[in-house]
Amino acid sequence: MRRLGLLLLGAALLTFLLGPVVWQARTSLQPEASLGADGALPFTLEAWRALFEREDFLWSLFNSIAVAAVTTLYCLTVGASAAFALARLRFPGRGLLLATALAITTFPPIAIVSPLYLSLRGLGLLDTRMGLVLPYATFALPLTLWLLTSFFRQIPLALYQAARVDGCTPFQAFRRVILPLAGPGLTTTGLLVFVFAWNEFLFALSFLTTPAKRTVPVAISLFAAEHAEPWAEIAAASILATLPLVVLTLVFQRRIVSGLTAGAMKG
Amino acid sequence: MRRVGRGAWLGRERVQSVLLVAPAVATLVLVALFPIVAAIWLSLQRKILLFGEQSFVGWDNYLLLLSDTRFHAALGRTFYFALVSVALELLLGLPLALLLHRAFPGRGLLRALVLIPWAIPTVVSARMWAWLFHPELGLVNRLLPWLSVNWLGTPGWALHAAIVVDVWKSTPFVAILLLAGLQAIPEDVDRAARVDGAGAWTRLWRITLPLLRPAMVLAVLFRMLDALRVFDAVWVLTGGGPAHTTETMSIYAYKTLLRAGNFGYGTTLAIANFACVMLVAVVYLRLLGPGREVE
Amino acid sequence: MTGLRAGPGRICLAAVLLVWGCLACRDPEPAETSADRRTIVLSMQPLWGPPEPFAALLADFEARHPGIRVEVRTLPNDSDLARQAFLTALGGGDPRPDVYVLDVVWVAEFARAGFLRSLEGTPLWASLEPELLPGPAAAARWDGRPWAAPWYVDVGLLYRRTDLVPHAPSTFLELERDARRAMAQDPGLAGLVWQGRQYEGLTVNALESIWGHGGGGGSEGRLALNTPEAVAGVRWLRHTIASGLSPPGTTSGAEEEARRRFQAGRAVFMRNWPYAWAELQREGSPVRGRVGVSALPTLDGHPGPGALGGWMLGLNAHADPAHLDAALALLGHLSGEEAAVTLAVHYARLPARRAIYRSPEVLREAPFIASLLPQVERARPRPVTPYYGLLADTVQGSLSRAVTGVAPAQEALTEAQRLSDAMMGTGP
Numbered sequence: 001m002r003r004l005g006l007l008l009l010g011a012a013l014l015t016f017l018l019g020p021v022v023w024q025a026r027t028s029l030q031p032e033a034s035l036g037a038d039g040a041l042p043f044t045l046e047a048w049r050a051l052f053e054r055e056d057f058l059w060s061l062f063n064s065i066a067v068a069a070v071t072t073l074y075c076l077t078v079g080a081s082a083a084f085a086l087a088r089l090r091f092p093g094r095g096l097l098l099a100t101a102l103a104i105t106t107f108p109p110i111a112i113v114s115p116l117y118l119s120l121r122g123l124g125l126l127d128t129r130m131g132l133v134l135p136y137a138t139f140a141l142p143l144t145l146w147l148l149t150s151f152f153r154q155i156p157l158a159l160y161q162a163a164r165v166d167g168c169t170p171f172q173a174f175r176r177v178i179l180p181l182a183g184p185g186l187t188t189t190g191l192l193v194f195v196f197a198w199n200e201f202l203f204a205l206s207f208l209t210t211p212a213k214r215t216v217p218v219a220i221s222l223f224a225a226e227h228a229e230p231w232a233e234i235a236a237a238s239i240l241a242t243l244p245l246v247v248l249t250l251v252f253q254r255r256i257v258s259g260l261t262a263g264a265m266k267g
Numbered sequence: 268m269r270r271v272g273r274g275a276w277l278g279r280e281r282v283q284s285v286l287l288v289a290p291a292v293a294t295l296v297l298v299a300l301f302p303i304v305a306a307i308w309l310s311l312q313r314k315i316l317l318f319g320e321q322s323f324v325g326w327d328n329y330l331l332l333l334s335d336t337r338f339h340a341a342l343g344r345t346f347y348f349a350l351v352s353v354a355l356e357l358l359l360g361l362p363l364a365l366l367l368h369r370a371f372p373g374r375g376l377l378r379a380l381v382l383i384p385w386a387i388p389t390v391v392s393a394r395m396w397a398w399l400f401h402p403e404l405g406l407v408n409r410l411l412p413w414l415s416v417n418w419l420g421t422p423g424w425a426l427h428a429a430i431v432v433d434v435w436k437s438t439p440f441v442a443i444l445l446l447a448g449l450q451a452i453p454e455d456v457d458r459a460a461r462v463d464g465a466g467a468w469t470r471l472w473r474i475t476l477p478l479l480r481p482a483m484v485l486a487v488l489f490r491m492l493d494a495l496r497v498f499d500a501v502w503v504l505t506g507g508g509p510a511h512t513t514e515t516m517s518i519y520a521y522k523t524l525l526r527a528g529n530f531g532y533g534t535t536l537a538i539a540n541f542a543c544v545m546l547v548a549v550v551y552l553r554l555l556g557p558g559r560e561v562e
Numbered sequence: 563m564t565g566l567r568a569g570p571g572r573i574c575l576a577a578v579l580l581v582w583g584c585l586a587c588r589d590p591e592p593a594e595t596s597a598d599r600r601t602i603v604l605s606m607q608p609l610w611g612p613p614e615p616f617a618a619l620l621a622d623f624e625a626r627h628p629g630i631r632v633e634v635r636t637l638p639n640d641s642d643l644a645r646q647a648f649l650t651a652l653g654g655g656d657p658r659p660d661v662y663v664l665d666v667v668w669v670a671e672f673a674r675a676g677f678l679r680s681l682e683g684t685p686l687w688a689s690l691e692p693e694l695l696p697g698p699a700a701a702a703r704w705d706g707r708p709w710a711a712p713w714y715v716d717v718g719l720l721y722r723r724t725d726l727v728p729h730a731p732s733t734f735l736e737l738e739r740d741a742r743r744a745m746a747q748d749p750g751l752a753g754l755v756w757q758g759r760q761y762e763g764l765t766v767n768a769l770e771s772i773w774g775h776g777g778g779g780g781s782e783g784r785l786a787l788n789t790p791e792a793v794a795g796v797r798w799l800r801h802t803i804a805s806g807l808s809p810p811g812t813t814s815g816a817e818e819e820a821r822r823r824f825q826a827g828r829a830v831f832m833r834n835w836p837y838a839w840a841e842l843q844r845e846g847s848p849v850r851g852r853v854g855v856s857a858l859p860t861l862d863g864h865p866g867p868g869a870l871g872g873w874m875l876g877l878n879a880h881a882d883p884a885h886l887d888a889a890l891a892l893l894g895h896l897s898g899e900e901a902a903v904t905l906a907v908h909y910a911r912l913p914a915r916r917a918i919y920r921s922p923e924v925l926r927e928a929p930f931i932a933s934l935l936p937q938v939e940r941a942r943p944r945p946v947t948p949y950y951g952l953l954a955d956t957v958q959g960s961l962s963r964a965v966t967g968v969a970p971a972q973e974a975l976t977e978a979q980r981l982s983d984a985m986m987g988t989g990p
Contacts, residue, residue: 010366013359014381017438021383023406024395033846036404036822082291089284097292104299106492106544107306110521111537114530115305117650119298138298141291143489147444150481154451170283188447191382192440199388201499205643206650209605209635217388221638225610226716226873227817227837231398238391245386249379316653316675317948401819402811420758420813422968508760509813510963525646527952528671530653 021239028236035231047232056211057237060219065244067129067215068197071136075193076186078137079144084174086145087152088160098149101142109139109202117206127209135203140193147192151185152178187252195245216241310535316528328535337511337519338536342543345515348426349494352433356490357483359434360441365471367442368449378446385439393503396432400504419505422512429501429513433494441486448482449475484555488548495544516540601631602888605648605659607639607873615908623895630888641665641762652677652878660881660889661896663713663873666943667762667950670704672876674948679877679886682707686894690915697870697941698914704946709876711897712914714905716871717934717941718770720858721824721832721842723849726751730856732863734774734798737831741807744830753807755820756833758799760962762954763816766869767833768961769944771795773867774860785945785953787960788979796964796971804967813966825849833858835871839930840910855930857937870941872914906931912938949986956981 028048030041051057086094116135117126125131155178163173179186201217208214214222220237223230310328314321332338367378384392399406400418408415418428452475460470476483498517501507507514507522514522517540524533609616620632637644648662652672664672672678681687687708691699698712720737722730726744731737741753757763775798777791786792802808811819817834821841824832827848832838842853857865875893877886895901902918905911907927912934918924919935944950960978963969969977 006362006366009362013363013366013438014377016359017363017381017384017435020392020395020399020435021380021387023399024387027395031846033841033844034826034848036826078290078294081287085284085287089280089287091281091284091288097288101291101295102492102548103541103545104295104303106496106548107299107303107541108496108517108520108537110498110517110524111306111309111534111541112299112302114650114653115302115309118654119301121654121656134294134298138294141294145291146485146489150485151447151451154481170280171287174287184447184450188443191443195382195386198386201388201390202646205638205647211634211636217390218638220388220391221640221643222608222636224639225837226607226639227835228610228821228841229818231818234391235395238387238395241388241391242383242386245382246379249382250375253375253378315952316649317671317952318674397814400814403809404823417810417813420810420815420966422966425814505814506759506761508958508962509966510760510968511959522955525642525649526955528649528675529952 024235025239028232028239030232032230032232047230047236050230050233051236051240054223056214056222057216057219059212060214060216061241061244063129063213064198064216064241067132067136068194070130070133071140071197072190072194074133074137075140075144076190079141079148079189080179080182080186081174083145083148083152084178086149088157088174088178089170098142098145101145105139105142113202113206116203120207126207127213129208129213132203132207132215135207136197136200140196143196144189144193147189148182148185151182151189155181191245191249191252194248198241198245306534307538309530310538312531314529314531316530321531324531328532329539331532332535332539337514338516338539340511341514341516341519344426344513345495345497345517345540345543348430348433348497348515349491352430352437352494352497353487353490355430355434356438356441357487359438360445360486361483363438363442364445364449365475367446378443381442382439384436385443387436389436389499390503392436393432393500396428396435396500397504400428420509422510425505425509425513429497429504432500432504433497436500437490437493441490444486444489445479445482448479451482452478488551491547491551492544495547496540516543600629600885600888601633602661602885602892603633603635603659604892605635605637605662607644607663608636609905609909609911611909615904619896619901619904622900623892626895627888627891630891632892635659637663648677652880655880657878657881660878660885661875661892662878664710664876666698666701666712666715666870666872666874667954669702669710669874669876670946670948671951673704673707673709676879677876678709679879679881680707680709681711681877681893684890686711686890686897690894690897693915693917695914695916695938695941697938697943698872698874701870701943701946702874704948710874711876711893713873713875713897714902714911715914715938715941716835716837716912717937718766718833718858718868718871719836719934719937720856721834721838722854722856723827723830723852724854725852726830727854730854731859732857732865733861734859737859738807741830750828752809752823752829754802754831754833755808755815755823755829756799756802756812757816757820758803758808758812758962758965759814759816760958761816762958764961764965765944765954765957766871768796768799768965769942770833770858770866770869771798773942774798774858776861785947785957785979785982787957787975787982792975793971796961796975799965800967800971803965813962836912836931836934837910855934857940865936865940867940867942868937870943872912947986949982952985953982956985 027035029043029045031044031046034041085091086098120126120131125134159177160173163177168176199217204215204218220234220241223234223237311323311325312321313324313327363381367374367381397419402408402417402420407418416424418424456474457470460474496517497515498521501513501515502518505513507518516536520533520536520540523529523536624630624632637647645668690711691708694712698715702708702710702712720730727740731740737754745751745753756767758767772792772795775791775795777789777795778786803810803812820832820834821838823829825842825847839855841847843850858868860866875896877889877893881889899915899918902913902915903921903923906913906918906924910928910931912931913919919932925932957978960974964971964974
C-alpha cells in the first residue's frame with residue numbers, strides 16, 4: 001500500500017517535471033505556420049531540419065561545451081583543494097573565506113557587468129572564450145567551495161587521521177584517501193557548475209561578440225526576428241541544448257553511487 | 268613507525284593548507300574585487316546616462332531607498348516569492364531524492380532526465396511556460412478547465428505562476444543535492460534500524476532526515492540566495508507586469524539600470540538586493556547554529 | 563574500493579577534456595587593421611530571411627571601397643537585450659562598433675549621452691533627408707540636428723479577416739460592431755487582439771488609441787498623458803478587455819501571441835506590425851488569403867496614425883577617427899536606395915525612403931510593402947525626447963494598471979503624468 005503511494009507520488013512528480021519537456025519536444029515536431037491552432041497537428045521535421053542548417057547554433061554547442069568543461073574542471077581542481085583545507089586542516093580565516101565567497105557569488109551580476117567588461121577589455125580578454133571562463137569560474141567557485149567543504153566534512157575524520165598516522169602528508173592523504181571517496185560530492189558539484197556555465201546568459205551576451213564564438217543561450221536568443229519567433233525551432237534547439245547535459249549526467253551518474261563510505265568503514 | 272613531531276605536523280599542515288587555498292582565493296580576489304568595488308563606488312554616485320553627468324552623492328541613493336515605495340513593494344514581493352518557492356522545492360525535492368535513491372531499473376536514466384528542467388536555458392523554459400499558461404491555448408487551463416485563470420495577465424495570479432515556473436525549474440537542483448547527501452549516509456545505520464523493527468516513517472524522520480541535515484541546509488541556502496535574486500524566469504514570463512505585480516527587486520534594479528539608464532541608483536538597488544540576500548544568509552546560518560556543515 | 567580503480571580513468575578523461583578545452587579556448591588574436599585594409603565593425607541584428615542578399619550588399623560595398631572590410635556583429639533582436647549590450651559597450655567608451663543599429667526611440671537619448679556622432683553637414687544626410695518620409699525624419703532629429711540614418715521602419719496596422727469583415731472599419735464603433743457580429747456567429751472567436759502586456763508594445767498600442775481619440779502627446783518633448791483624449795484612449799483599451807471584445811490573455815500577450823491567435827483563425831481583428839503579413843500568408847497558415855490590412859480606427863473615421871517603429875543606423879562617437887570616412891561610406895551604402903530595395907524585397911523591411919515604395923522592383927516583388935506607403939506616411943513617432951528611456955518604464959506600469967483594471971484610466975494616467983513630470987523635472 002505504501003509502495004503504491006510512493007509510486008503515485010513519484011509518478012506525479014515526474015509528470016510535473018518531465019511533462020513540459022515532452023510538450024516542448026512535441027512542439028518542435030509541429031509545423032511552424034499552424035502552431036497555436038486547435039486540434040492535432042501533423043508531425044513534421046521541418047523545425048529540426050531548419051535547426052541543423054544554422055551553423056552558428058551548432059558551433060555554439062561546441063563553444064558552450066568547451067567553456068563549461070574548462071570552468072568545471074577549473075572549479076573542481078581549485079575548489080577541491082581549497083575545500084579539503086577548509087574541511088580538515090586548521091586554516092585561519094576559514095569562516096571569513098567562506099562568507100566572502102558567498103558574498104561574491106550573490107553579488108548581482110547586472111551591477112558588475114560594466115566594470116568586468118572594462119577589466120576584460122584591459123586584459124585583452126574581451127571576445128575570447130577564455131575571458132568568459134574567468135568570471136564563470138569566479139562565480140561558480142563559492143558554490144563549489146561550500147558544497148565540497150560540506151561533503152569532505154562528512155567523510156569520517158578517522159580515515160584522514162589514519163592516513164596521516166601512516167606517514168602521509170596532508171596532501172597525500174587528500175589525494176589517496178579523501179578524493180576517491182568524494183565521488184558523489186565531486187560529481188554533483190561538477191554537474192551543477194557545468195549547468196551554471198552552460199546556462200549563463202548576461203556575461204555571455206556582453207563579453208562575446210563574434211557570432212562564431214557565442215554560447216548556446218545567446219545563440220538561441222538570436223533565433224528570433226524583430227517580432228516573429230520561430231517557436232518550433234527554438235523548442236528543437238532547447239531539446240538539443242540539453243542533450244549534452246543529459247549525456248554527461250548519464251556518463252558520470254555511476255559516480256553518484258554510494259557504498260564507498262560503507263566499504264571504507266569496514267575496511 | 269615513524270614518529271612525526273607534533274610541531275612539524277602542525278607546521279606542515281598550515282603551509283599545505285595555505286597552498287591549497289591560495290588558487291581559490293587568488294581567483295576570487297583577482298577577478299571579483301575590482302568589479303565589486305567599482306559597483307559599490309557607482310552606487311554612491313548620481314550617474315544618469317542621459318544627462319551625461321556623474322557626481323558623488325554619498326549615501327543619498329541609499330537614503331532614497333528608504334522612501335522608495337516601489338522598492339518596498341518589490342522587497343515584499345521578492346521575499347514572498349522566495350519563501351513559497353523554496354518551501355515547495357524542498358517539499359517536492361525530498362521525495363524525489365528519496366525516490367531516486369532507491370535502486371530500480373532505469374534509475375540512472377531517470378536521474379539524468381530529471382535534471383532537464385534545471386538544464387534547459389531559463390529564457391527558453393520560461394517562454395515555454397508562458398505558452399502553457401496561456402488562458403485559452405495553454406495546457407494548464409486545458410487540463411484544469413474548472414479553474415480557467417488568466418495566469419499571467421491577472422495581477423494576483425501572475426506571481427504565483429512565476430512561482431510554479433521556479434519550482435519546476437529548481438526542484439531538480441534540490442533533489443540532486445539531497446541525493447548526494449543521501450548517498451553519503453552509511454547503509455548500516457538504516458539497516459540496523461530496520462533490524463530493530465523501526466517502521467519506514469520512523470526511519471525517515473529519526474534517522475535519514477537528521478543525517479541529511481547538512482545537505483538540506485545547503486540546498487535551502489543556495490535556493491534562497493537564488494530565489495531572492497530571481498530574474499530571468501519572471502522577466503520572460505511577465506516582464507515585471509501586469510501592473511508591476513511581479514516586479515522583484517532584481518527586475519526593478521534592471522529596469523532602473525538599463526531601461527532608464529540610471530546607473531547610480533540602479534546599482535544601489537542591485538546592492539540593496541544583495542544586502543537582503545546576505546542578511547538572510549547570515550540569519551539563516553546563525554539560526555541553524557554553528558553547524559557541522561561548515562564553520 | 564571502487565574509487566581507486568576508477569581513479570586513473572577519471573584523471574585521463576579530465577586531462578583530455580582540459581586539453582581540448584584549452585585548445586578550444588585559445589582564440590587567435592583578432593586580425594588588427596593592417597596597413598592597407600581597414601575593418602569597420604557593424605553591429606546589427608539578424609535579418610530574418612536568406613543570408614545571401616545582405617551578404618551580397620556588403621560585398622558590393624567592399625568592392626566599391628577597396629581597402630575597407632566590414633565585420634558584422636550580431637545582437638539579439640530583443641530591444642532590451644540589444645540595449646543592454648550597447649550600454650555596456652558604449653558606456654565603457656568602446657571604439658567598436660563603428661556603426662550600429664538603434665531603435666527609433668533611442669536616438670535622442672543616445673545623442674544626449676554622447677554615444678552618437680551627429681550627421682549634420684555630411685553629404686550623406688544632405689542627400690538622404692529629402693528622400694525620407696516625415697516620421698523617420700522626425701525621429702532621427704533631436705535638438706535640431708540629425709543623429710542617425712533611418713534604416714527601416716515599422717508601422718502599426720489593423721489586420722482583419724476579409725471573409726468575416728469585407729470592409730475595413732474606420733471608427734471604433736464600427737470595429738466593435740463588426741467584431742461582435744462575427745463573434746455572435748462563432749463564439750470561439752476573439753474580437754480584437756492586441757498587445758497588452760506590460761512592455762513597450764503596450765505603450766505603442768495605447769498611443770495609437772490615444773491618437774485615434776484625438777490626443778496629442780506625439781512629437782513634442784513633454785508627454786501629455788493627462789488629457790481627456792488620452793483618458794478616452796486608454797478607456798477604450800480597458801473596454802475591449804472588460805467587455806470581452808478582446809480575450810483576457812491580451813494583458814499578458816505580445817506581438818506573437820496576437821499573431822498566432824489571429825493566424826489560427828481565432829480572431830476577427832488584430833493590431834500588429836507589418837511582419838505578420840508574411841507569416842499569415844505563408845504556406846500552411848489557416849488564414850492564408852483571407853486577410854486584409856487597413857489603417858487603425860479613429861473617433862471620427864479618418865484613417866488613424868500607426869505608431870512608428872523601426873531601426874536606424876548611427877555612428878559611434880567614440881570610434882577611431884581614422885575610420886570615420888569608411889563608416890560614413892558604409893552608412894551611406896546601407897541607407898541607400900539599393901539597400902532599401904534589397905531589404906524590402908528579401909527581408910520584408912519597410913523602407914524609410916518614399917521613392918522606394920514606387921520602385922518597379924518593389925512593386926513587383928513586394929507588393930504588400932508598396933501598398934503600405936499611405937500608412938507609413940501617416941506613421942507618428944513616439945515622443946522624441948532623451949527622457950524616453952527614463953519614462954518608458956513608468957508609463958508602461960501605469961498603462962498596465964489601467965488596462966488590467968487595477969485602477970481607472972483617469973487615475974492611472976494622472977499618476978503617470980505626475981511621475982513623468984517628476985522625473986523630467988529632476989534634470990540638471
